[in-house]
Amino acid sequence: MSEKCLYKKAQDDDDLDTLSTVCFQINPGVQLREVPTNGEEYLLKVIKERQSYSTVTKCNKDYSKFAKNQSCFVKELPHAKAPDKLKPTIEWQNIQVADFSDVRMYISRLLAKKSLWPKNLDTVAIESNNINSWKSFFAEREPTLRCVLGLNQTLLDRGLEMLTEILNKVEKGETIDHKTGQWIYAFLACTRQPLVSDTVSILRNLARKCAELRSHIDPEDENANVAAAPLNIFICIVARYFRQYDLAD
Template structure:
């Protein structure tokens, strides 16, 4: 049977363990030296140095003058509420997440085994990494798997951010362009996980833009439900698949 070892022992109560006194006793013959030559001299030096340090350390700086600047780091942008007629049901959202998960799983298998990649994988290059350059790219290319798989992590983030800027120009009452919607879905399907902080910010911004566009669609319009469909999908995927639950419907 192993013998229990105590680190600290209270001399007043031999049966209790606490931090009141050390269990290592140093002989009175041991002298304090600047450079210890044995274990007892080292322990004595440590004990003496510890006496010069306060038990509780407090910050003596006044940071209150910086408090007024802190809100810029935590300010949350507004998120437009959906009209009741446009709010998707949980069942519908679960179906979208399940379908999207299947697509992501297929892409993950492709990324893990290059022999399964499409024969003509496009080498994607953006001539000008700007909104103009991305608009030209989205107009000339099709959101095919062979094209999207040619995008690296940085380009995926840049492209998704560009798409958020493009849909911001949507005319009030209209929905996003069909091809732009296909590009958004393709980029979301290839977004790498775990998410980087920049990617999370881009996704949240995309969901907010979609919510804002949705809020400006007239519920009385005969095509309203069709128009909000892609917007609801993107808000759902960002909120529920990518776990930004505060933005979900």
């Protein structure tokens, strides 16, 4: 039985007029069959089918009427820079990331072994899209492990969105109140990884809002550093722990 050799065809550079080269040379006596019976017939069938398609495929439909207000690019909101006197040092940021990492590691162990969870977890009943329901939730409860461990990522994301909405009500020159800050920290500590795109967007919006609030604090005020501290913490966590480095100070 004669052997048939499949090989890459040698070609001179001058002969190449396409971006693709012939990888297999098929015996000219091979016939095209509807149902291939050997390797060469199968390759011939694939080649013939490929020739019926253009090298570059273009969309021949006009979808513009469905996307009049859309752009092919995502427009990033501005990120306010810190006043020099309120900008945290790298050493301070490293301490915050290390402390946050310890909290995350502890919570990760709990999530991995439910037998370690606190007994009698709080039952959370909340209208996820109702900001007043969230405001009542944040006001009436404490951000304890009993409360936050049972929340799934969907609720954690929605809660962070609502907390960012609450920050929109903070007056210029003011800062986050203590309890709101506790809730933000708790939700960040329980956020699951790897991050999905929606969660990344929520975290970035939170960091930008914190940066905006910080930019309105008078650096000459005697309490300026105290007011900026929680804002710096959340910017630092989002930027350096959750790897949104372009938002880092």
